[in-house]
Amino acid sequence: MVRDTDRLLPEGPVRSLDDHLAAGGGRGLQRALTLEPDEVTELVDQAGLRGRGGAGFPTARKWRGVLENAAAAGVAPTLVANGAEGEPGTYKDRVLLEQQPFAFLEGVCIALHATGASAAYVGTKAKFTQPVAALSAALTEVREAGWAGADRIELVLGPDAYLFGEETGMLKVIEGELPLPRVVRPYEEGLFSTATSPNPTVVNNVETFSHLPRIVADGPDGFREAGTEASPGTMLFTVVGDVESPGTYELALGTPLRTLLVDIAGARDIKVVAPGTSSGLITPAMLDTPLDFDAMREAGTGLGSGGYVVYDSSRSIVDVLATLIHFLAIESCGQCNACKLGNGEMDAILASMQRGEATQTDLERMVVRSHTVTDQNRCYLPVGSQALVGSAVDAFVDEFVATVEAGEPTPADLPVPLIEHIDEATGTVTFQERYHLKQPDWSYADQDPGEERLAALRSDD
Known part of the structure; x- marks a missing residue:
């Protein structure tokens, strides 16, 4: 169990700076400024905080690497919060x-002090209206309160694109461009970099920053009371998805996956889970x-950003694989031919399986494509599609073969779980209602093809 004092999520939304301070907030920044x-x-570093955005990279190690590169270049680093x-x-x-904006901003201010960054940018989607409103109001309050570093925090609103969340794609959006990933990582060349000024940049997830106030205020040992030695x-x-109690939950790292999915979320008949x-x-x-x-990686999957369908x-x-690969095919930016063409072909093959028109050769071609889709990749998107196809075929090869041999349409009834x-x-969970209109060039169709596509998928012709 997670004690109340260990929790990141509040019992209710924290709407004012006074409420944040009354709940013990502010102590982390106050202490940080004395150090x-x-x-x-x-x-x-002693707390063992690892990034909560996907890879789980040690936060202190990332900061030190950026600082070393920035010092070598003779520039101050920059900070980016990925939301x-x-x-x-x-x-x-x-x-x-939306619920804990002051703790997040306190974490950003702590990181500004720790890294000596010249500025901090918070990147989030313009469509997240309620979180943006709460964050904007909180930022105004902490600036007026004179929090150290708050005047160097800028909120940047970006597009509803998957690759906006990829760290180099986010840098491009902050620079006023499309979220097109680049090869060079932010710790080498960051925001507004030039040939003579690489501007190394720290990119951390919103949740990562939100943990910092408690770590600094109460010390590493308090943070380590929850979790494991390697993942505190x-x-x-x-x-x-197919659960009785969908939602967002806070658990100590090291908790069995079964506890989350079965005991808490109420999954009763699990066939497969998409992380x-x-x-x-x-x-x-x-x-x-x-x-x-580490345990999730060793099991052949990943902890990722903590989302499970x-x-x-x-x-x-x-249908499960077709839904996920279709998303990746649509969201591919097209800079890497292997990714764009590979995901596009796998998407088309899976759609033909859903219509009952695929052959054994098509199935084999999909597997081959999954092996080459990562060639010269700029970002992690095709790595994800390779993992999805490989794991699905390994675990359910008989079902894939049987579906192809039957030559009958599948239900084709699953939405993209955005x-x-x-x-x-x-x-109640609401998924993006218009995603089926999104095109490979990231535009949206003028007319809704949903019913026509559904009818085609279910056609016996």
Whole structure:
């Protein structure tokens, strides 16, 4: 169990700076300002905080690497907070920005002091209206209160594109361009970089920043009271799909996956679980895996950003994979031919399976494409599609073969699980209603082809 004092999520939304301070907020920044920057970083290192945005990279190590590169270049680093969550099944950064904006901003101010960054940019989607409103109001309050560093924080609103959440794609948006990933990483060349000024940049997730106030205020040992030795602290997890109680939950890292999906979310008949679109699919045999970065990786999947979409045994594995690969095919930016063409072809093959028109050769071609889709990739998107296809075929090869041999349409009844909203009171999950209109060039069709596409998928012709 997670004690109340360990929790990141508040019992209710924190709407004012006074409420934040009354709940014990502000102590982290206050203490940080009495310490040297490297002493703050050392506290974060001792706490063992790992990034909550996907890879789980140690936060202090990332900061030190950027600082080393910035010092070598003779420039101050820059700071970026990534709140552009667009991973299917994920819904936590919006919750934090809306319910706990002051703790997040306090964490950003602590990081500004620790890194000596010249500025901090908070990147999130313009469509996240309520979180943006809460964050904007909180930023105004902390600036008026004179929080150190608050005057160097800028809010940047970006497009509703998956690659806006990719760290180099986010830098491009902050620079006023499209979210087109680049090869060179932010710790080497960051925001507004030039040939003579690489401007190394720290990019951390909203949840990562939100943990900093407690670590600095109460010390590393307090943070380590939850979690495991290698993955300390708590993390936010979202569960949607075929479950009784969808929602966003905070658990100590190391908690068994079964506890989250079965005991808490109420999954009763798990066939497969999608941990977003960046890792391999999860099967029931993996449910006792601890929710920590290393254990999940060793199990053949990933902790990722903590979003899980549960599918029960009534679902066709072809429909599950088709839904996820279609998302990645649409969201590919097209800079890497292997990714764009590979995901496009796999999407088309899976659609033909859904119509009952695919052959055994098509299935084999999809597997071959999954092996080459990552060639010269700029970002992690095709790595995700490779993992999804490989894990799905490994676990359900008989079902794929049987579907092809039957030559009959699948139900084709699954939406792309991009979460628009989760109503905490009712547990109602709303997915993006217009996603089926999105085109490979990221535009939206003028006319809704949904009924026509559905009819084609179900046609016996």
